[in-house]
Amino acid sequence: xxxxxxxxxxxxxxxxxxxxxxxxxxxxxxxxxxxxxxxxxxxxxxxxxxxxxxxxxxxxxxxxxxxxxxxxxxxxxxxxxxxxxxxxxxxxxxxxxxxxxxxxxxxxxxxxxxxxxxxxxxxxxxxxxxxxxxxxxxxxxxxxxxxxxxxxxxxxxxxxxxxxxxxxxxxxxxxxxxxxxxxxxxxxxxxxxxxxxxxxxxxxxxxxxxxxxxxxxxxxxxxxxxxxxxxxxxx
Amino acid sequence: xxxxxxxxxxxxxxxxxxxxxxxxxxxxxxxxxxxxxxxxxxxxxxxxxxxxxxxxxxxxxxxxxxxxxxxxxxxxxxxxxxxxxxxxxxxxxxxxxxxxxxxxxxxxxxxxxxxxxxxxxxxxxxxxxxxxxxxxxxxxxxxxxxxxxxxxxxxxxxxxxxxxxxxxxxxxxxxxxxxxxxxxxxxxxxxxxxxxxxxxxxxx
Numbered sequence: 001x002x003x004x005x006x007x008x009x010x011x012x013x014x015x016x017x018x019x020x021x022x023x024x025x026x027x028x029x030x031x032x033x034x035x036x037x038x039x040x041x042x043x044x045x046x047x048x049x050x051x052x053x054x055x056x057x058x059x060x061x062x063x064x065x066x067x068x069x070x071x072x073x074x075x076x077x078x079x080x081x082x083x084x085x086x087x088x089x090x091x092x093x094x095x096x097x098x099x100x101x102x103x104x105x106x107x108x109x110x111x112x113x114x115x116x117x118x119x120x121x122x123x124x125x126x127x128x129x130x131x132x133x134x135x136x137x138x139x140x141x142x143x144x145x146x147x148x149x150x151x152x153x154x155x156x157x158x159x160x161x162x163x164x165x166x167x168x169x170x171x172x173x174x175x176x177x178x179x180x181x182x183x184x185x186x187x188x189x190x191x192x193x194x195x196x197x198x199x200x201x202x203x204x205x206x207x208x209x210x211x212x213x214x215x216x217x218x219x220x221x222x223x224x225x226x227x228x229x230x231x232x233x234x235x
Numbered sequence: 236x237x238x239x240x241x242x243x244x245x246x247x248x249x250x251x252x253x254x255x256x257x258x259x260x261x262x263x264x265x266x267x268x269x270x271x272x273x274x275x276x277x278x279x280x281x282x283x284x285x286x287x288x289x290x291x292x293x294x295x296x297x298x299x300x301x302x303x304x305x306x307x308x309x310x311x312x313x314x315x316x317x318x319x320x321x322x323x324x325x326x327x328x329x330x331x332x333x334x335x336x337x338x339x340x341x342x343x344x345x346x347x348x349x350x351x352x353x354x355x356x357x358x359x360x361x362x363x364x365x366x367x368x369x370x371x372x373x374x375x376x377x378x379x380x381x382x383x384x385x386x387x388x389x390x391x392x393x394x395x396x397x398x399x400x401x402x403x404x405x406x407x408x409x410x411x412x413x414x415x416x417x418x419x420x421x422x423x424x425x426x427x428x429x430x431x432x433x434x435x436x437x438x439x
Binding site for chain 2: 109
């Protein structure tokens with residue numbers, strides 16, 4: 001539709017009303033490794049594939065799931081380095097909130113501020129949008145929460161969601177499997193099964209990453225051996 | 236004369252059984268001259284949070300306006316009222332921002348926190364918080380107030396008795412201070428209701 005003539009400049013709308021650069025950013029996300037999140041009645045789980053470019057890479061040094069505050073964690077799909085910038089900014093914002101109010105930042109507020117950062121990069125000169133979508137999992141006074149934040153800066157609260165390659169199959173699978181009264185352990189099993197659906201090769205504790213937060217409000221990433229235990233339960 | 240003694244003020248807050256009371260005098264003066272006898276020193280931030288501001292009246296009013304502004308935005312963003320402890324941290328931060336040109340105010344903060352537990356605190360003009368379990372005082376009559384409260388306070392008083400105690404402590408203390416007085420203004424707050432009473436003392 002002549003959109004391609006408008007795709008070079010971020011800050012110019014195309015005739016169809018889109019910012020084509022953001023569409024391209026979403027494509028970058030869509031070709032990233034699959035990640036997903038599930039909100040249970042007593043916690044949240046987020047998980048991602050961890051496919052490394054070669055067997056020579058030391059997989060213990062790679063960590064895709066990051067902690068933002070003791071009770072909020074995040075996983076991404078898309079460009080890893082972009083996600084590191086966002087993690088850094090979000091951590092700083094969470095600490096600034098704490099310095100002012102001496103209270104841990106509520107999940108919604110942190111998501112809102114991270115989304116505002118991503119939106120800034122769609123309306124400034126000389127920058128490009130972030131090539132990542134984030135899944136933020138947290139547990140605060142309002143209970144367990146799961147949010148997805150897109151390169152455009154829009155954010156949504158989900159009961160369960162997936163991003164990256166294979167997203168449509170993963171979402172269909174989640175739609176069938178999700179129940180409102182699911183507990184955290186069930187959610188971890190469902191997450192593993194969903195990842196397994198589109199996984200090329202043999203799934204193991206070393207090529208997926210899982211992060212959970214329960215009613216204890218402490219986000220943690222599972223160790224490879226813990227993941228192996230869950231995998232065996234699933235078999 | 237110290238800038239904190241320019242207008243004159245007396246503030247006290249006390250903790251009772253699942254309730255609190257906060258009281259102030261009503262005089263606004265310019266050094267020795269009395270300008271108003273109905274000056275409001277205690278403000279309502281939300282139904283379970285009160286702040287009293289002693290010291291320079293102009294700074295007290297400005298600081299109050301800034302705090303209301305911050306709280307309204309907080310309420311809009313977070314869709315909840317601020318807890319008293321959080322509010323106290325905010326007041327402290329705002330005061331310390333002006334460390335080298337401060338607001339000449341000593342705030343007294345009183346509120347019902349989580350599970351309606353009473354919370355009181357005071358801080359100096361640059362935000363050094365002082366939490367207390369029993370009572371806090373501020374203003375030109377603070378020394379008398381410390382003595383009166385120490386003598387009259389008992390823990391776990393019910394709302395009625397708390398009102399009597401705080402009123403007696405306030406009136407007897409402001410009578411010994413020429414810069415504060417002209418009656419008293421007392422708020423007693425329980426989880427159910429807020430009672431506001433005006434006291435008539437020595438009108439001088």
